[in-house]
Amino acid sequence: MATTMTRAERLDRLPFGRRHMKLLVGSGIGWALDAMDVGLISFVMAALAVQWKLDPTTLSWIGSIGFVGMALGASLGGLLADRIGRRQVFALTLLVYGIATGASALVGSVAALIALRFFVGLGLGAELPVASTLVSEYAPRKIRGRMVVALEAFWAIGWAMAALLGYLLVPANENGWRWALAVGIIPTLYAVVVRFGLPESVRFLESKGRFDEAEASVRAFEEASGVEPVPSPNVTPAPKQRGTVSIWSEELRSRTIGLWAVWFCINLSYYGAFIWIPSLLVGRGFPLVKSLEFTLIITLAQIPGYIVAAWLIEVWGRRITLSAFLAGSAVAASAFGFADSATLILITGCLLSFFNLGAWGALYAVGPEMYPTNIRGTGTGAAAAFGRIASMIAPLLVPIMLGAGGMVLVFGVFGVAFLIGAGAALFLPERAGTELADV
DSSP: OOSOOOHHHHHHTOOOOHHHHHHHHHHHHHHHHHHHHHHHHHHHHHHHHHHSOOOHHHHHHHHHHHHHHHHHHHHHHHHHHHHHOHHHHHHHHHHHHHHHHHHHTTOOSHHHHHHHHHHHHHHHHHHHHHHHHHHHHHSOGGGHHHHHHHHHHHHHHHHHHHHHHHHHTTTTSTTHHHHHHHGGGHHHHHHHHHHHHSOOOHHHHHHTTOHHHHHHHHHHHHHHHTOOOOOOOOOOOOHHHHHHOOTTSTTTHHHHHHHHHHHHHHHHHHHHHHTTHHHHHHHTTOOHHHHHHHHHHHHHTHHHHHHHHHHHTTTTOHHHHHHHHHHHHHHHHHHHHHOOSHHHHHHHHHHHHHHHHHHHHHHHHHGGGGSOHHHHHHHHHHHHHHHHHHHHHHHHHHHHHHHHHHHHHHHHHHHHHHHHHHHHHTTSOOOTTSOTTOO
16 A cells, blocks of 8 residues: 555545545535425416416516526536635525525515525525535545435435425415425525534645645544545645636536536426426316326436436446436436326326436536536536526426427427437546546
8 A cells, every 4th residue: 555645545445434424414405405495486386376377477487587596606606616615605505595585485576586586596506516516525436426426316305395395385375385485494504504514625625725624524534434544745736727727628628518518408308397397287287286296206206216327327337327317318208298198197207207317416426527626616517507597498488389389399399408418428528436636
C-alpha cells in the first residue's frame, strides 16, 4: 500500500458505512421534501381548476412559473456551491422554498400564487444539483452511481407524499389545497439539520485550502467504516486549473452538449406529463378523488424504477442504463396516450413512472462525473438550468397539443423527446469505476 494517499483516494477505498448512510439519508430527506413541493402543485392545480374556475392557460402558468425559478436557481445554486460550499447552499435552498411554499397556502389570488411559485422554484432548482454533487463527492468509487441513484429514489418518496397529501387533504374541503401547501413549510426546519448535521465536501474544502476541516471529515468517515487512516498531502489545485477550465473548454464541450440534450428531453416529457396527469384525468371524466387515487398508484411505481436503475448502473454502466430507461419511457409514454380504459391508464402510467424515474436516477449519477471538482457544481447546475427551460415550456404546450390532437399527440410528442434523449445519452463518456476528480 502507498505510504500516502490523497483524501479523495481515501474516500474512494472505503466500504459503505454509517457515515455514508447518514449523508445519504440526510440529503435524501431534503430531496424528498423537494419532490413533495413540486408534486403538490399538480394536485393544487386540479383543485383550483374546479374551485376558482381556471382555464387551461392560467393553469399552465401556475405549473410553469416554478420552472422559471428552477432554471435560475439551478444555475445560481451551482455557481454558489463552487464558491461558498455545497452544504451552505443546500441549507439555504431549503429555507427559500419552504418559506415560499408555506406562504402560498395563504394566497387569495392567482397572481400571488404565481409570484410565490417563482420563489419556490428558485430554491428547488438550486437544491438538486448541489445535493447530488455533495453525495457524489463522498461516495466510494465502486458504488458512487448506486448511491446517487439511491439519493434520487427519495424523489419517489417525496412525490408519493405529495400524492398522499393530495388524495387526503385536497378534496377534503374547499381549503384542503391550502392545508396541503402549508405542510410545505417543513423544509425550513430541516435546513438546520442540513447546516449542522451534514459534512461539507472534502474536495471543496481542499480547493479552498481548508485542509484541517477536510482531514477531520475524512477521518470521521474512515473511523465509521473501520478503516485505518493514512497520511495525505495538503495540496490546493493549481491556479491554472481553477481559472481556465470551463464546461465549454475543448475537452468538456461534447459532454456538456450531450448532457444538456438529455436534461432538456427528460424535463420536457416528465414535467409535461406528471404536472398535468391529475388534471388530464379529470378532463377525461374521472372524479377528482378518483384522479388523485390513480395518480397516487402511478407515483408508487417510481420506487421499483429507482431500485432497478440503482442495481443496473453498476452492472451495465451509466450510459447504457440511462439510454435504456429513456427508451422504455418513450414506449410507455406513447402507450399512455392511447390508453382508453382505467386499467390501461394504470398499467401504462405505472410503466411510464417506472422507466422515467429510473432514468432520472441514472442522469443524476452521470452529471457530477462529467466535470472536475472546481466546476462540478457549475457544470451540473448549468445542465439542470438548461433542462428547466423545457420544464417551463412543457406545461404551456400541453393545452395547445391537447386541442390539436388530444392525449395521443401530447404523449406521442413526449415519447419522441424521450427517444431523442436516449440517443443523446449514448454519446456521453462512460465514467463507471473511475476516480471522480480524474476528468
